[in-house]
Amino acid sequence: MDLILPGLISFILTAACIPVTIAFAKKFNLVDNPQKRLHPAHTQQRIVPRAGGLAVFIGIIFAITAFLPFQTSTIGIIIGLFILLLIGLLDDKYHNFSPYLRLAGQVLAAGAAVYSGVSIPFITNPLGGILYFGPIADLLALIWIVWVMNMLNWSKGVDGQMPGVSVVSATVLGLLSLKLNSSPELAFITAGAALGLLVFNWHPAKIFPGFSGSGILGFMIAVLAILSGGKLATAGLVLLIPATDFAYTFFRRILQGKSPVWGDRGHLHHKLLEKGLTHEQIALFYISGSVILGAAALSLTSSGKLFAASLVGIIILGAILWLNFFGRFSKQSVPDNG
Secondary structure, three states: OOOHHHHHHHHHHHHHHHHHHHHHHHHOOOEEOOOOOOOOOOOOOOOEEOOHHHHHHHHHHHHHHHHOOOOHHHHHHHHHHHHHHHHHHHHHHOOOOOHHHHHHHHHHHHHHHHHOOOOOOEEEOOOOOEEEOHHHHHHHHHHHHHHHHHHHHOOOOOOOHHHHHHHHHHHHHHHHHHHOOOOOHHHHHHHHHHHHHHHHHOOOOOOOOHHHHHHHHHHHHHHHHHHOOOOHHHHHHHOHHHHHHHHHHHHHHHHOOOOOOOOOOOOHHHHHHHOOOOHHHHHHHHHHHHHHHHHHHHHOOHHHHHHHHHHHHHHHHHHHHHHHHOHHHHOOOOOOOO
């Protein structure tokens, strides 16, 4: 019960704060209005409050201060979360907020965590032995945290998708911590907050995560992967579906002569919407895929994770390529895809 309580409190507090957050978002015009906030990645035409990250922030911060011991890394995590909340609320308020300023905020938040001691001095070599990173350990941690934040941010296109994947990812990392006899409380706190958001973000969503929600949950999952003993491969395998979509989208935009930070309708979830799948079906696809990959990650060796990630990644990439280049031949109309 002592291990479950922090996550339960985080869940209850996040869920309880959502109605207040919705009222706050409406009062200060922190809403997603497709008629005013033109964006090619919109998947529906409803006006929906954003700023879901505010409730997630409250749930995580309260649980951290109530249940976790005071450490230098804790201070860095809290500072990083506050930076992401501030940047996210500004993005929710100002429709033309620069993606480059958002990226700068992510780097600053990740830097706070890294400066407090969240680093990647080594990883297990899947081919055997240990890889030590020495002087570039902090740089790798910074890149990893920023990458995971953006990966999850790009995977919040349909209702329930991003918080669902976050629940699974944080839970798997918590179970991994238990397996390694380390403290899982922070992971369960993160999972509880993500679940509290998921309840209200399931289709039709009453609130959107906003940039703050995806940033905060992505930040926490990236940090958890490091604090769980440098188990980046485990997190990477659980997040393989959004990771593959992120990699494809990133390089596709560059090859098209576009900035990778500007959105479009080329994500996997957009293509699945065009094929006629509903928000619920797509969210369940991402969540169930993460559950299967998470179960595999908990049972496989390092070399097994590498093999599984390579095989499944190729399959997912093949599906994305097929949907992008041949999906139009069997395209169906979707009445609610915006």
